[in-house]
Amino acid sequence: MRHFGFVLIICVAFIEISNGAAFAQGTVDPSPERLVFPTEKGQKGFEEWVGLEKGSGPWADYYKPTPLHMYWSPKNHYIRPDLSAFKDLFDEYASGDCMGCHEDVTPGIVMSWKSSAHAKPRKSAKFAEKTRAIEETSGIKIEQVTCSFCHGESHDELFLPVADDVCKKCHRQQVEEFASEIADGRPSHRASWISNVVVPWYVEGFRRGEGYSFIGCDQCHPAMERCDGCHTRHKFSADEARRPEACYSCHMGADHPDAETYSESKMGVIYAMEGDTWAFDKGLNDLDLGGPEMRAPTCQICHMYNNTSGKWGHNVTSKGRWRMGTFPPVQVEYKSSMKDYPYGITIPPLNKKIDLYDGENKRKLERWLEVCNNCHSGRFARLWFEALDEYMFAAYRKRDEAQLLVEECFEKGWIDVNARAPYPMGDVLADKLGIKLLGEGVFKALKMSKGKIPVVGPILGVYANFRHDDGNPSQIETEYGNMWFWYALKGYKGVAHGQQDYAWWWGWAPMVNQLSRIKSQHDMLERVYNIEAKLGIGLGGK
Template sequence: MKFHRMRAVLIAIPFLMCVFFSNVKEVKAEANLKELQKKATSYYEILYPNEPLPMWDWLGANVGLEKGAGPWMELYKPVPLQMYWFPGRHYVKPDGTYYDQLLERFKPTDCVTCHEEVTPGFVNDWKDSTHANPKKSPQFAEKTQQIEKLIGRELKEVTCSDCHGKDHKELHMPTPAHCGECHPKEVTEFMGERERGRPNHIDGLMANVVPPWYPEMFRRGYPAAQFGCDLCHATDRCNICHSRHKFAAAEGRRPEACMSCHMGFDHPDAETYSESKMGYIYHMEGEHWDWEKPLAEVVPGKDYRTPTCQFCHFDQGNGTFAHNPVTKGVWRMGTIPPKGIEYKSSLKDYPYGINLPPMNYKLDVYSPENKKRSEQWVNVCSKCHSPRFARLYRENLDEFMFEMWRLQDRAQGILDEIVALDAFEVPIKKRDIFPLGDILADALGPGLLGEAVYSAFKTTGGKVPVIGPILGLYGVFMTGKNNPSQIELEYANMWFGDKAHAYKGVAHGQQDIAWWYGAAKVYQGINKLESQAEQLKKLKKLDELLESKKRKGLAGILGSIIGGVAVLMISAAIWKKRRDASQQ
């Protein structure tokens, strides 16, 4: 009997230990989730703490439409649509007769009934969402139970008030800080983008309003022209990928979720992916794939026969995926000059003493961190290709980018000479200022601008030609009188647009865009710059010659006039002397 008891105890011990450690693990997971929730709901306070300079502490509270955001917030007022794109700072609660009439007809609790009449599209999207039926499948039921433990209440459905607030007088547009109450893991992963520096989605608003050409457009009376910048840079929100009010994870896993922003002139990701072999396979077969399956469970070649944007960019290694597509980024959109090139132009001095991120360093593609990221890319590509092919392709991309930067160095040298000679069609002194050039020096100071750049702006009042990365990009964002000139625009289009097509075409395997809309355009651009530079230098010499002849001509005319006056004065004196003598 004792033997059987002992045997039962020995059998039970492993089981009890398993239960014990399972409970400990569950308690620890819940504690970790609570900690993540605390971080996620403090979204803005963590991302934008008080900075040494007060003007950079700019996203703490909602200011409505009375002033902008960033260091230039007092120089412009946001256009009304920004209340939807940057709700954390600019949202204004609805008011007016129409809104008052609705509140008379419907109770504050009648959200769905009211909006079925006012915005039926919203309601139908919500009804089709997991928020409306959070336990519609075993997978979602398990996830919902975790959320219920986290927030301390049962969730039969996630309603309007859960996201927009219960008080109609204090309605708000949801931000990641609100989403983080239930989805802290996803929000904190998203917050992690900022650790990689710009460019990233979190700093979308900052990257929009900090460059000086943004407020300069408002000063010149073109605020509505910034529509594209505002809408595309409103990226610090969950609904940039999970469209409201459906918020479907399956929708967020499809390439189209990325394409409305990642396309066009400066980052043609949509075009290069869609027109690649990968994109064609997706378009032919993607409708039959299981988009409900989490990325970590996707089997390449079985679930997806070709990768998607999310499958490649969300991969964190070791079989994990996260809401953070920038961790493996090496070339940083190809806008920062890399080390490893013997620059002959002024690019050798980049960043010119500037201490403003992301302009304050040269890129080291082969640093230990970036080597690790490159290896992560090789591992991702090796899920479908052989490791040797993946490594060779990655190395080819790096060499291709170095080639593009050598060409940009050549182009920068051409512009350097024109700047040194002041051979622009209109002399620098007669041009409009660089955006905010009249206040940049005093606003930022030598510590951020660097002594050389600070002195240039201070002594010229902002009439400084700025070319190349990244500040030289202002030409495609603002228009001043005679600034930028044609040759500067040609250069900006070449390095920011054509080179981007070349880079993205190679990165996504689209050969036609890599060549005809990319590298070939860069080559042609350099020849155009060289031709224009020769014409400008000839015109400069011609102007100097004409000015010299003009001066000589003026001197001759002036000498003739002076000589004539002298002869007249002498003749008058002789005549007067003779007249006086005859009268005696």
């Protein structure tokens, strides 16, 4: 810790300089083969280095990222630090002595690395065989995977590794599996940063000087091509990534309480009681499921079993049927405008309803049943999925009832959209996206109103949980946003993971309570409007 003063100086120096001039670009010679972003458009938006002068993706010109974005999306934003404050350290340690220097400056990183298979690639017969296989397929001789392999030979070329440039050299199969999530669309790990920065409410927050408010979103939606979301730095342990806790830090909370529902389900309780004895040192394809090696499933067992191959791998979305529960199913007969979803919008994944019983989703269900049949009878497992689907259909009928009430408030003029801020980025959405992506109806509505239109319900109406700008959204819109994006999804996760308390008390019960609040708000707005009409004042008196 004797160099703590230098660390403090460099932090202060970065904060000062990051507000003005940019440092040198932090990139490495990229692999010409891009698996994670194979298209030119994707590479330009999410891999082209822009420093901190622009954002990521299609809205890059509309906001400047916070300095932490260097770590969330390093291909876009990483800037090498100014190391002039460390001159004494460079004089003390020989060039290339990364370990010696960093044992002083960042000892935790070095200790983590020393416990890793990167430091000891032949620490057991099993690891020696894996290392030999990697050497054979990659053509790389491996004694140790040291700092320079992942970060460059010197500070002059320092970079942060991503899968296509570094991890793929040794772990090609895993990167290919990860990149195969492209076929499944969003939501997915591969598209986590895309999902974060393309939504209009995110960019609107930056336009209004509130970019730091999204730090929670950024932490769970970084560019997952870094791999360290599951294999944490600098140990990069497969054993660790096979445990449910590896998923908990992101897959939790109001809209996707996976950690809460799994850990308090019978599966999670068995894991809590017995997990210390399970064979997490084994690959998922080598486990004896249901026995002493793993008596109950983990997140990884259920979600990493691949729809295409029938084996476990690094694609976690291939069996996704409900797609997080946020897209309306065709199996429900709607009375609200959800009957017209997706309103002509052609932007994936907003461009269609879900058909739970089409050929593709039927095949996915059979793959789910293959996993469940390791521990349950086929009849029980099939009935459970049937119950999940029926629960969700019923929840969507409640959402539809609520959405109809909210829409009436706008149709009758009880809420004045002209007296409040437009929909996030609504003033530029039409010109930016165009009629082909938005569809004629949405395009014309945005264009003519300059974004001052009501947007409620799945999925663009979720902005009600992220923004409040000059009276937009109103209370009834916020209540509806909480109903479908919080409580309905909590119930969904409760049923999906077999956690009864979330299915009812944190899901269905508060969801219908929200419907009561929405009905009361609807009736109050109607009464106020009618009173104002009689008095010749306010909205009713216009």
